[in-house]
C-alpha cells in the first residue's frame with residue numbers, strides 16, 4: 001500500500017524517516033519556501049490543483065492511505081484531504097502536534113483580532129512571528145515591528161515602521177531572550193503552532209515580562225481521526241499496511 005504524507009513540518013519529516021524505506025511512502029510539500037528541508041524518501045512538490053486535482057492525483061498514484069502532517073494552520077490542505085479521503089473511502093489520519101498553552105497569553109481567533117489587540121493596548125514594539133501571510137492586518141499600525149519570516153512578505157502590506165528578520169527555526173531560549181531585549185519588544189504576536197522548535201520565544205517572553213498575543217488554531221474538519229505524536233502516526237501506518 002502506498003501512503004501519501006502531506007508534509008511541510010518537522011513532524012512530517014520525522015515520520016518519513018521512521019517509515020522509509022520499509023514502507024512505500026511519498027511525501028508532498030506545498031513548495032512555498034525555496035530550498036525546503038526535504039524528508040527522506042520520494043517527494044513531490046507543489047499544489048494538487050484543489051479538491052479535484054487531489055482526487056485525480058490520489059487515483060493516478062494508487063494511494064491507499066493519507067497522513068496529513070501539515071502545519072496546524074494549513075487549513076485548506078487539511079480540509080481538501082479530509083473531503084477527498086471521505087469521498088474515496090481512503091484511510092486518513094491527521095497528525096496534529098499539541099497546541100501551546102502559555103499562562104497569561106491573550107487568545108484571539110485571527111490575525112485581524114491580534115492587530116486589534118495591539119492597537120487597543122497601545123503596544124509600541126511588536127515581535128511578529130505569524131508568517132509572511134500574517135503581516136497584512138498590521139499594515140496601518142503605527143507601532144514598530146520586528147517581522148521574523150522564512151521568505152519576505154509582500155512589500156505592499158508592511159507596516160510603515162518595521163525590520164524584517166529572515167530566518168528559519170529552530171530557535172533557542174538564550175537567543176530569543178537576547179532578541180527580545182535588544183529590540184526592546186513589548187509584545188509577541190504568534191500563531192499557536194505548537195511544537196518544540198519555535199517554543200523558546202514563549203518562555204523568553206514570560207521570563208522578560210513581554211506580553212503574548214496568541215492566534216488560536218483553525219478547527220480540524222469534523223470527524224477526522226487525529227493523533228498528536230509521530231509514534232502514534234507510525235503505528236497507524238503500520239496498522240493500515242498490516
Ligand code: NAP
Nearest residue numbers: 007008028029030047048049050070071073074075076077
Ligand atoms: P493551506 O492554506 O492549507 O494550503 C493552500 C494550498 O497550498 C492548498 O490548497 C494546496 O494547493 C497547497 N498545499 C498546502 N500544503 C500542501 C502540501 N503539503 N502538499 C501539496 N500542496 C499543498 O496551506 P499553507 O498555509 O499555504 O501552507 C503550505 C505549506 O506550508 C504546508 O505544507 C504547511 O505544512 C506549511 N506551513 C504552513 C504554515 C502556516 O502557518 N500556514 C507554517 C509553516 C509551514 P492545491 O489546492 O493546489 O492542492
